[in-house]
Amino acid sequence: MTDSGKSLITATVNFDKGGIQTGFLRIPHSVDRSAYGYLPIPVFVAVNGEGPTVLMLGANHGDEYEGPIGLMHLLHGLALERLQGRLIVLPTLNLPAVLAGTRTSPIDKVNLNRSFPGKRHGTPTEMLAHYIETELISQADFVFDFHSGGKTLSYLPILFVLRPTDAASQSLTDRIVRAFGCERVRYIDQLAFNEDRTSGAAARRRGAVFLSGEFGGCGSVSKEGVTLVEQGTLRVLHELGVLGADDEISRPALVNIQSFNYSRAEHYVYAPRGGLFEPSFSLGDSIVAGQRAGFIHDPAEPWNAPREVLFQADGLAICYRPLAHVEAGDCLAHLAIPEAS
Ligand SMILES: [Zn+2]
Structure with a gap:
């Protein structure tokens, strides 16, 4: 067997056909309860006129x-006649995990966003990553x-873009960031970035412009995050010339945009032991190095003094763990470091 061949996953839609189509990717899944079965992954395709291909994943x-629900709103309101190009949208890319309410797939316990470039002959999640990179990202x-x-962390909304490396990509990135209209943006340094198993790494390998971000968490739905995903995406599509104007998306987002970075170990706070985590800060607080991030209480010997955990850098508290129960090694919080603009 070789991993160099065409994906074994098939699609019930034709990605080159004009108009709007809905259907499924079919991941072959031959198991005890279903000898010739497949796992369906919903896919929406809209093609009209001439223009770029935009692949959107939730x-x-x-x-x-926030990603899937924002993209569902976008699909419900999409007018084909205003489209110039092709939209390929998979709002519930990891459907088995969505149905189970889990980060990773319950089918094989694999983390899709640590699986790119995937494997043609891998587990269902690895096969899906391989299809997304070789069949969809490759033409986007x-x-x-x-x-x-997700369920274990909560974020203030922050948009991710790759840090531009030349004047042309600087101009395009600036237009996208302004159009999206998230007040926080993280520039990811391409050279310093070693993680090559993500969708962003796949986009870099295939030469596509990549946009991502964190828009909420706690396993709940943030109204602000959903609105940003839907309206920000519509504004970017309009800015790129993919969607014609209407009253809603022609309106620019009027926000002050601050750029941040975080990638160093001292930007993160981890639990040194298990117990009950009591945070000493709120999301959005400005933190100084040495400030207490929280206490870890010992429920088995409650008369023991709680263990203090401290921030190790200055920055904005952008993410924390909303669950009280922690084990040693769990991420409790992290900072975003403002950059001079
Ligand atoms: Zn994620």
């Missing part, structure tokens, strides 16, 4: 909801993949 992780000019903190 629920890469199954317990992150733009790839949008919207995330949140």
Whole structure:
């Protein structure tokens, strides 16, 4: 067997056909209860006129909801006659995980966003990653993949873009960031970025412009996050010339945009032991190094003094763990470091 061949996944839609189609990717899944079965992954395709291909993904992780719901709103309101180009949208990319309410797929326990470039002969999740990279990202000019903190983390909304490396990509990135209208943006350094198993890495390998971000968390649905995903995406599609104007998306987002970075170990706070985590800060607080991030209480010997955990850098508290129960090694919080503009 070789991993170099065409994907074994098939699609019930024709990605080159004009008009709007809905259907499914079929991941072959021959198991005890279904000898010739497949796992369906919903896919929406809209093709009209001449223009770029935009691939939009939600629920890469199954317990992150602002991306999928924002994209569902976008699909419900899409007018084909205003489209110039092709939209390929998978709002519930990791459907088995969405249905289970889990980050990773319950079928094989594999994390889709740590599986690219995937495997032709892999587990269902690895096969899906292989299909997405070789069949869809490979023909996309733009790839949008919207995330949140899932059940175990909560984020203030923040848009991710790759840090431009030349004047042309600087100009395009600036236009996209302004159009999207999220007040926080994280520039990801391409050279310093070693993680090559994500959808963003796949987009880089295939030469597509990548847009991502975190838009909420706690396994809940943030109204602000959903609105940003839907309206921000519509404004970017309009800015790129893919969607013609209407009253809603012609209106620019009037926000002050601050750029941030975070990638160093000292930007993160981890639990040194298990117990009950009591945070000492709120999302959005400005933090200084040495400030207490919280206490970890010992429920088995409650007379013991709680263990203090401290922030190790200055920055904005952009993410925290909303669950009280923690084990050693769990991420409790992290900072975003403002950059001079
Ligand atoms: Zn995610």
